[in-house]
Amino acid sequence: MKRRDALKRLGVLGLIASSVVPVSAMQSEKNTDVYQKYNSKIINRNFMKIKDSKNPTKGELKHTPEIKIGPKDKNGYTLVEITIGQQGIIHPSTESHWIDFIELDADGKLVARTIFEPGKAMGYAAYKVKLDGVKKLTAREGCNLHGIWEYTITLK
Ligand SMILES: [Fe+2]
Numbered sequence: 001m002k003r004r005d006a007l008k009r010l011g012v013l014g015l016i017a018s019s020v021v022p023v024s025a026m027q028s029e030k031n032t033d034v035y036q037k038y039n040s041k042i043i044n045r046n047f048m049k050i051k052d053s054k055n056p057t058k059g060e061l062k063h064t065p066e067i068k069i070g071p072k073d074k075n076g077y078t079l080v081e082i083t084i085g086q087q088g089i090i091h092p093s094t095e096s097h098w099i100d101f102i103e104l105d106a107d108g109k110l111v112a113r114t115i116f117e118p119g120k121a122m123g124y125a126a127y128k129v130k131l132d133g134v135k136k137l138t139a140r141e142g143c144n145l146h147g148i149w150e151y152t153i154t155l156k
Contacts, residue, residue: 034100034115041118041144042100048147061089065102065139065151069131077128080104082139084123086151091123097145099123105138106131118144131155 050060062085070079084091084099091099098118102125104111112127123141131137138152 034117038100038118038144041096042142044145044147045142046147048149056086058089059146061086062091063141063143063146063149065141065149067137067139067151067153069153069155072131073128076130076132078131079126080129080131080137081126082124082141084141084143091143093119093122095119097143099141100144101142103140104129105136105140106134107136108138 048063050056050064056064064084064086066083066086068081068083070081072078082102082104084102093099093116095118099116099122100118101113101115102123103113104125104127106129111129112125114125116123134155136152136154138150140148140150142148
């Protein structure tokens with residue numbers, strides 16, 4: 001029996017094809033209501049990049065996260081706002097095309113994640129994060145149709 005047939009018999013291929021989740025989603029999150037309901041509409045998980053950073057297209061700006069740093073509160077947490085996308089070109093949220101998740105990494109480690117309901121929540125998230133000693137923030141988003149986009153800022 002060929003390997004593919006063996007895998008098919010075990011149902012492995014079907015399982016792989018139907019499991020589309022954010023890059024760093026943990027096993028337990030695959031069972032959340034949002035994933036169960038919209039998994040079949042999340043069709044692009046490729047990492048995307050702006051082709052010419054000096055001349056980004058409207059579509060590229062629409063998918064690139066914008067990071068704004070706000071004030072630090074009395075407990076030492078700093079407001080970090082993430083909007084999709086940049087220069088006021090905001091990504092839509094409809095039943096068939098939406099930002100399905102936003103994640104924030106501090107120095108390469110995931111510190112926050114939000115999952116969005118299509119047609120009901122826009123691609124925006126605000127977190128309060130301890131930034132003491134953090135040098136780099138990366139925001140990552142997934143568009144169900146246009147893939148995964150990242151933007152990194154360096155902190156002073
Ligand atoms: Fe999109």
